[in-house]
Amino acid sequence: MKIREFQKEFEEIAPPTIAWSGDNIGLLIGRPENRITNILIALDLTMDVALEAKRKKANCIVTHHPLLFHPLKNITPSTRTGELVLFLTEGKMNVYAAHTNLDSVQWGVNFVLAEKLGLCDVKILSPIKNSLVSIIVFVPSGHVEQVADAMHNAGAGAFSKYDQCSFRAEGTGTFRGNDTSKPFIGKAGTLERVQEVRLETTAEQWKVGGIIAAMLKAHPYEEAAYDIIPLLNKNSEYGLGAIGTLPKPLSQKDFLGRIKKQLGLKTLKFSGKESSIRTVAVCGGSGSEFISDAVAQGADAMVTADLKYHTFQEFESHLLLVDAGHYETEHLVLPALAKKIQQIAKRKNHSGKIFITQQSTNPVHIF
Numbered sequence: 583m584k585i586r587e588f589q590k591e592f593e594e595i596a597p598p599t600i601a602w603s604g605d606n607i608g609l610l611i612g613r614p615e616n617r618i619t620n621i622l623i624a625l626d627l628t629m630d631v632a633l634e635a636k637r638k639k640a641n642c643i644v645t646h647h648p649l650l651f652h653p654l655k656n657i658t659p660s661t662r663t664g665e666l667v668l669f670l671t672e673g674k675m676n677v678y679a680a681h682t683n684l685d686s687v688q689w690g691v692n693f694v695l696a697e698k699l700g701l702c703d704v705k706i707l708s709p710i711k712n713s714l715v716s717i718i719v720f721v722p723s724g725h726v727e728q729v730a731d732a733m734h735n736a737g738a739g740a741f742s743k744y745d746q747c748s749f750r751a752e753g754t755g756t757f758r759g760n761d762t763s764k765p766f767i768g769k770a771g772t773l774e775r776v777q778e779v780r781l782e783t784t785a786e787q788w789k790v791g792g793i794i795a796a797m798l799k800a801h802p803y804e805e806a807a808y809d810i811i812p813l814l815n816k817n818s819e820y821g822l823g824a825i826g827t828l829p830k831p832l833s834q835k836d837f838l839g840r841i842k843k844q845l846g847l848k849t850l851k852f853s854g855k856e857s858s859i860r861t862v863a864v865c866g867g868s869g870s871e872f873i874s875d876a877v878a879q880g881a882d883a884m885v886t887a888d889l890k891y892h893t894f895q896e897f898e899s900h901l902l903l904v905d906a907g908h909y910e911t912e913h914l915v916l917p918a919l920a921k922k923i924q925q926i927a928k929r930k931n932h933s934g935k936i937f938i939t940q941q942s943t944n945p946v947h948i949f
């Protein structure tokens with residue numbers, strides 16, 4: 583499997599478009615035409631991880647946190663990142679990052695964390711916006727099914743538990759072709775009135791190119807009429823954070839105990855008054871900006887990381903706010919990521935191995 587083949591497959595299950603706009607994801611080091619040997623998966627790319635990749639003959643390292651985030655002024659051993667980039671390029675290694683796109687999918691960081699804490703009926707906490715479009719196509723009555731099938735097969739009208747979603751309304755279409763036209767119905771130079779169906783469906787914007795190409799192939803007209811309209815609707819299929827419910831309410835003490843046990847923690851930080859915990863929001867890593875979403879959706883508790891003193895203070899009377907550590911709330915995703923990459927490797931008949939790093943890349947230690 584080549585890097586570009588891996589990238590194409592992976593980005594279908596974790597689209598780059600859903601990542602935070604300032605993120606730096608995708609292929610960070612390497613050539614798309616490079617052939618992958620083995621793959622090593624890690625949360626962070628440290629020198630220990632790079633050395634492990636070399637030992638395991640893995641020329642592709644997939645990480646959650648991007649090694650390259652801020653622009654580099656030089657690539658020399660004088661900085662940690664420069665030393666790593668030199669080591670990786672000299673060793674002909676490829677580096678791929680799946681960061682906030684991995685946070686935003688339902689098999690990613692937050693759903694894994696929610697499952698680990700035993701939450702049920704888990705949904706996205708903060709759905710992404712501006713990702714949906716409405717596609718409207720005008721089709722002669724007898725050809726609606728073939729056009730609709732082609733569009734649905736290319737990914738239109740598929741959401742959550744439903745697919746093949748569309749709306750159809752009959753009406754009259756008019757057109758007149760010039761002397762060079764070859765109209766499918768009627769004659770060139772004559773005003774035609776045709777029974778048509780207005781076929782409407784919706785899709786994520788990153789699927790639009792494929793859907794329109796499929797529609798044009800299936801559409802009988804020389805020039806099909808269609809509209810692509812951006813929607814303001816939220817897309818609850820993707821987004822940051824997750825929210826769900828515990829099978830039965832727990833006391834604050836029992837819930838904190840559950841977090842410690844499930845995440846293997848010796849300590850955690852929290853604020854909040856004693857209360858019964860049923861609805862729980864989670865956001866692996868730095869999730870401060872989603873606490874208000876959790877409160878608005880009636881969460882009794884939120885589990886995240888990197889919380890400031892004043893944030894604990896601000897939400898003290900609203901919910902149980904727990905800082906369970908950045909690494910601790912995110913590294914749980916590595917087996918899920920490995921499983922997805924394993925499936926890609928199988929589809930592409932890739933014979934190399936997929937490893938999860940044996941290094942703990944957590945820079946924070948507790949004494």
Ligand SMILES: [Zn+2]
Pocket residue numbers: 647866867868908912
């Ligand atoms: Zn993180």
